[in-house]
Amino acid sequence: MDDNILLKIEGVVKTYPGVQALKGITTTIKQGEVRALVGENGAGKSTLIKCIMGVETPTEGKVEINCDGVWKSVKNAVEAKALGMHANYQNVNIAKNLSIAENYYLGRLPKTKLGTVDWTTMYEDSQKVIDKFQLGVNPTATIASLPVALQAMVTISKISVNENIRLVIFDEPTALLENDKVETLFHYIKELKQAGVSIIYISHRLEEIMEICDTVTIMKDGTYVETKDVAEVDKDYLISKMVGRDMADIYNIQRQNPGQELLRVENLSNSNFTDVNFSLHKGEILSFFGLVGAGRSEVMRAIFGVDKITAGKVYVKGKEVHYKSPKEAMIDGIGFLTEDRRTDGLALPQSVELNTNMYSYDMISKLGVIDLKKEKQRAEEYRTKIAVKTPSVKQCVNNLSGGNQQKVVIAKLLCRNPDILIFDEPTVGVDVGAKDEIFKIIETLTKQGKGVIIVSSYLPEAMGLADRMIVMAEGHIAGTFDNEQMKQVEEEDVLRIASTIYDSENVSAEVK
Ligand SMILES: Nc1ncnc2c1ncn2[C@@H]1O[C@H](COP(=O)(O)OP(=O)(O)OP(=O)(O)O)[C@@H](O)[C@H]1O
Ligand SMILES: [Mg+2]
Structure with missing residues (x-):
């Protein structure tokens, strides 16, 4: 037996009614190895990790884990956990009505000598995890009160509460995270690797794979294509193996001349953002970039009639509107792709x-x-x-x-x-081929004279798609880039603006 090997996946087949999700996958993963899994949407990546974790039973084949020299196969999620196997699933899976601390200690609340829940220990320990992952939240905060990006981060940090970790699987962990949180996650992965923990990392962002993984397994239509050292491959190679074709620059959008104004927002405010002003024209793509809590999604929610507006005005096709519900906005020709797709x-x-x-x-x-x-x-x-x-x-x-x-x-x-389309994180979890298709659709929409707003935390996307870009920080517009400026702007400039600390005293002093 190769002592170095932690996980053996042998001939795993998984059949669902009408779909053969996995058609015989065989590979081994070493201790301390960071293995990427890549493949188009529906290639079978999530199904494979469910089979590894015992959440799904393979139709054929087996998965075994090396537990101090003894090969064991897992039959269910509880067993997997006991053997030190943890997975961060693709769709944020967290008890939304509980606090962060309760989520960390779900199923094993610390007890005092009297047998009651030891809240002090629980909150103190939770605070340590929160600090380690730089979440900047209170352990008593309920999950539902956090933005989705932070919810995702809580589920990631929750893994670190466990002892004797052998394997951690991340399925699209960065889909909802901003740059700084991605760094925190990568730091954690490196720490796990150093401790000899094996990692399986699934992502459609190939640059992340080049940065963090040692090896990469390519899957296509439920089959195993090959495993390579990351050092031996580049992004184009992976794409051609995954998609089966070469791809040109996906952000190469044919620009339209902006037409008549479709949407105008004047001094819009509510408890999440202040004095937001912008307009959107026919044929235009306007992107909104910002870090967690910058208020971008909140602005869109307010325009769409989900959240209340406390001050300011919204004009749609020249007419002032006061939507009391999303339905009214929809009837008026606004379409909104929300950030939290699952709910x-x-x-x-x-x-x-x-x-x-x-x-x-x-x-x-x-x-x-x-x-x-x-x-x-x-x-x-x-x-x-x-x-x-x-x-x-x-x-x-x-x-x-x-x-x-x-x-x-x-x-x-x-x-x-709709005439106005608002896409909040349009390509989260979408593979490169499909991204290309979605961008082509956006291009077609602008050709038809629609106005498109893109809210994206993925900077290459926010910059690559936009005719104009607005950068938000702490509920304010911190910077805007017009058509000309978009041609010269560098990623660092945008990130610097996005991390602006908004100093209300300074600003009011300037105004005076
Ligand atoms: N419970 C199920 N019942 C039927 N079909 C399923 C089920 N779960 C997955 N599938 C199908 O199995 C195939 C593989 O799905 P899987 O979720 O593993 O893909 P993936 O590689 O993770 O894709 P993505 O990148 O979109 O997350 C898909 O065709 C999917 O529709
Ligand atoms: Mg998946």
């Missing part, structure tokens, strides 16, 4: 077909009767247009891979044919 975006137990049509049944119904032919037609149309990988449009959305669920949300939005 805001989809009816998970329902079909691709229903979800695609969900916002626009009124457009394919007469006297309350749905035109079933049109319903299917539209679902098929968008399935092809943005390449949703599913055996049929009748498939339940819950069973789609993470990236494909995301595409269904976009389809749902496009179905209403």
Whole structure:
């Protein structure tokens, strides 16, 4: 037996009704190795880690872990944990109504001598974890009160509370994180590696893989393609193996001349942001960049009628509006792809077909009767247009891979044919090929004279897509870049502006 090997994956096959998600995967992972798993949406990455963790039972084949010289196979999640195997799943999985501390110690609350919960120890220990991961929050804060990015960070930091860790799996951990938090995560991964822990790291951001991983396994359509040392490969190589074709610059968007004004926001404020001013024109892509808590999503939520506005005005196509609900905004021609897809975006137990049509049944119904032919037609149309990988449009959305669920949300939005589209983190968890498809769709939309707002924490995307860019920091607009400035701007400049500490006294002094 090779003592160095921690994990053996042998001929793993996983079949779901109508889908063969894994078609025989074999590989081994060494102790202290950081292994990347890459592949297009639906390639089988998440399914493989579920088989490793005992959450799913392989239809054929086996997975074994080396526990101090004894090979063991795991049958369920509890066993996996006892053997020191931990996974950070793709879809943030956390008890939202509990506090951070309670989440850390879920299932093993520390007890006092009297047998009651030892809150003092729990909060003190939690504070240490919070400090280590630089979360800057109070351990008593409930998860629901945190922005999704911080929720994701809590689930990551939660792993460190365990002892005797052997293997940690991260499935798209950075999808919702900003740059500084990604650094914290990478630091943690290096620390784990040094302690001899093996890591499996799944990400669609190939530059992260080049930075943090030792080896990379490429998967395609449920099959194992190959494993390479990261030092031997580059991004283009990985892309060509994953997608099966070379790809040009995905941000190469054909720019439109901006037309008439579609949206204008004047001195907009609520408890999350102050004095936000901007406008959006036909044919334009305006991106919003910022760090956690900068207030970008909150501004969009307020415009869309989700959150209250306490001061300022919103004009849509020249008319002042006061949306009391998202429905009113939608009817007025605004489409909003929210940041939190799992809870805001989809009816998970329902079909691709229903979800695609969900916002626009009124457009394919007469006297309350749905035109079933049109319903299917539209679902098929968008399935092809943005390449949703599913055996049929009748498939339940819950069973789609993470990236494909995301595409269904976009389809749902496009179905209403809105004039103004707001995409909050449009490509989270989406593979390079699909990203390209989504950007082509955005380009087509601008050609049709629509206005597009992109909120992105991924700087290459925020910069690459935008005609103009707004950078927010601490609830204020900290910088704007017009068409000309966009051509020269460097990433460092944007990051510096995004980390501006807003000093209200200074600003008011200037105004005086
Ligand atoms: N419970 C399920 N029932 C039916 N099909 C499933 C189920 N879970 C996954 N699948 C299918 O298995 C295939 C592999 O999905 P998986 O989630 O492993 O992909 P992935 O590589 O993680 O993709 P992504 O990058 O989009 O997260 C997909 O076609 C998916 O639709
Ligand atoms: Mg996945």
